[in-house]
Amino acid sequence: MKPMEMERIFKNLPQKKADLILLILASQNIGARVEKKLTPGESGQVRQFDILVFREQTADAVKSVDQYFRENKFFGLPKRIQEVEISSFNTPAAYVIMGLLLAIHLICLKLGIHREMILKFGASSLYIGQGETFRAITALFLHSDGQHILGNLAGILIFGAPLISLSGYGTGPFLLLCAGTSGNLVNAYFHQTALLSIGFSTAVMGAAGALAAYQMIDSRRPFQLNRLIPLFAGATLVGLFSQGENTDISAHVFGFMAGIFWGFIFFPLSKILRKFFRPKIMEPVALFLVLSIFGSAIWTGF
Template identity: 30%
Template sequence: MIPVAVTPEVDLAHLWSLVLHAAGIRHSLRHGEAGLQLLVSEENSARAREELRLFAEENRNWPPERAARVEREAIVEKAPIVLPVMGGLAVFHAITGGWESNSHWFAGGVLDRALVVSDGQWWRLITALTLHADSVHLLGNIFFGGILVYCLCRHLGIGIAWFSLLLTGVIANAINVFFHDDPYHSIGFSTAVFGMVGMLSGMRLRRIGGWQEMVLALGSAAGLLALLGSSGERTDLGAHFWGVTVGLLVGMILVSLGLAGKRALAPGRQWLLFAGSLATVFGSWLYALYSPWKGW
């Protein structure tokens, strides 16, 4: 038996072994000073080398560099903290109650077009994201939102993910208000949930590219919008549509700026940005409840 190939990589050695096994060439692997040696009989050595050469030539550019780069850079944070924030939404709903309660929380925080446009009550673009009409509304947003924000945090990091999510929800609410007539009222985290659908689709579209990926990304976003966001008595289709649309743009911008799929910020700065996003929500509620010119 003579060596026809040697490598220190165990996986590559076993791959060579599979190639020769598929070609019907008897062989063995043996540990040597330089690594694992692939041994064959002398009469089969030329054939074995040719099989390995053809295998290497056929797989020279595999996996494609673009796909390998995407896979390598995809995960930023392996175990992001999502449950406490989703739990916070549930606790907040227990405090505020549903829309029928007519509490001061809804009076000060609901997205009211007339008050936003005429009185400049900008905080409602943010506070409305944290209010829910009832428990069913809340649980749907927590379930789907929790899954989506977990994926988003893994690709962006906890700070960039929550900041982008909040920004997307606010912009989508603002556009939706602009295109509605009075009276118009809206509440719920679902605008941000569909914003995350758009962001994940936009990130995939911009990072991988190609018309197939464009169809897949846009089709998946449109499919989820049609399946989950276009039916129901209280469904705000405009909020969901603008959430997806703004999310697509934000996702593509994040990839263009190099903020997706890589550690663009140190962990400390990610947590600082996350804390700043939470502080923005808390600050908006303080303004809604205690502002002297809140107008209600």
């Protein structure tokens, strides 16, 4: 008698999800087998599980699991357990960025060069149009007053830290820098004035836009417009509380749009690159690029 063949129907599951699916199948008298494997992750080897069922029961197994999640989606049971924990309070890179912004602001005030630095490194269409594109980067790290910088520090916690937690300690800041710089460049293109614009809020709005892009392209869940409402509301609040002299509302809007644009490129590309390069390589390289770009911008300005 020919043995019954088994078919792999669920792959790369975390343990909790695999246990739940096994329980669902067992309740329907569907025979299943689980295979454990180790895959490379950010913190080393990660245990993942594949579930196999007899080929004759494949259709029933898929139907039972799908029906269970559809019936229980209103009780807080997601279709796929999130494997990456997103946290605002467990992201050292975000605190480093906050400390850097605060240190720059305090040093400028202490040395009495605050106004001089804004004139020398603030973003302005007049100067950027003359080739001083470094201003689109350096302007992100300058703030007009205490309210301005505190609003942006809060924005980093709300949007920047989750983005860094989601993407990585190197690639996250790189995405922030890309979105913020792009927002300033586009803003300078459309605003043909000599107005000097400063502040990290363009990058903060870029983080909000990138998170919105992630929500839209996340294949684990069907897109729902109401999931973006908290992002829009939070971005509006950050914009309101990060006002100050030399701030530009339109730069916030362009920063948000730039974040969406780069998010649509970054997240799919990052997923591909991680198949070839481990995070232990990608993150330091991305962080080195961020520091190099920032350092080059300051050097060019002087």
